[in-house]
Amino acid sequence: MGFFNQISEIISNLFGFVQPVYLIVYLVVVGAVIALAVTKKISYNLASTVAVLPLGVYLLVFMVMGVKVPIDQQTEIDNVEKKIIAKLTLIRDIQEELAKQKGMYAGKSEELINFFKNGKIPIVEKKEKDLGNDSVIVKIDTLQIISTKERILNRLKEDKAKAKTQIQISHIDRMIKFANDIENIAVIPSNGGKQLKFEWFADTIRKGGVLVPVFEVKDAAPINPKRGGEFDPAKRVPIKDRIEALEQKKKTLVDNMLYVKNERKKILDDDAKAIRKRMRALEEADKKSSAEYQELVEKFKKYQTRLAPWDEKMTDYQTIMKDVEDKLTILKEKPLKVGSKDEPSTAGNWQ
Secondary structure, eight states, X not given: OHHHHHHHHHHHHHHTTSOHHHHHHHHHHHHHHHHHHHTTSSOHHHHXXXXXXXXXXXXXXXXXXXXXXXXXXXXXXXXXXXXXXXXXXXXXXXXXXXXXXXXXXXXXXXXXXXXXXXXXXEEEEEEEEEEETTEEEEEEEEEEEEEHHHHXXXXXXXXXXXXXXXXXXXXXXXXXXXXXXXXXXXXXXXXXXXXXXOEEEEEEEEETTEEEEEEEEEOSSOSXXXXXXXXXXXXXXXXXHHHHHHHHHHHHHHHHHHHHHHXXXXXXXXXXXXXXXXXXXXXXXXXXXXXXXXXXXXXXXXXXXXXXXXHHHHHHHHHHXXXXXXXXXXXXXXXXXXXXXXXXXXXXXXX
């Protein structure tokens, strides 16, 4: 049965994306040329060429597509992630300016947008005068007050002028483009028309006995499978929903494993426990070949027979649990983000 399943899978992979009508036409043509060859109206060489040539072309296309599709997908993933990184970097820059002015970060995208559009930033000049005896007078003069938008865009233009590579220039160009479309700063790029938005968090945490502001903005629907995402936008959903579903699955698995554990306890009565205890003692003493140990093994077989299906269930649940926990780790740690809920950091988690 396993062999036929493998053959079925191979056929499905080879012909799964062929429109049924094309396959029918091909089979009709092959049947016709075979019939003509049998009746000697055409040569067998011509018949074999007509039958095999389309199949050869198809296999060639299939192999090319097998290489091209993954490359195209990776290119699309890279392009989308560059846009996301540009947006997150811009959000970080605006958040830092907001924190300088108000001592806090924007807890919602609307607050950030309002500060970018309507916020004012003083441009100051600091002068120090040394009076001697370790005394210094600091004088701060406000030279002008400019809008947040002007401040951010001026800095980006300065950074672009200093950029040394095309990669840096392209990154800054994307940031400028998103700055000029600030109303959509929270919308994750390229989600097939879905208005999916970044996860947004801002609060204060206690560090070293002091309350400090923190923020975190995260890609809520990654395109990259390596980040727990989904390439097909039609299947892409917020990772928050997926995490909730996996947490519920984990809870169900814990309940199932507890049930199995309790069922095993019912089988392992006092006699069984005594046998296992003695067997472990002999194992530690390296006496597994002794007559006593072999006798205990025979006595324990009746328990093993009853335990076997529960042990199998437990193994299955543990395998599924590991898969669930691995997926949860990826979904919680790998999506692109800037800032941190747990640390006063404004760094991004990309290279």
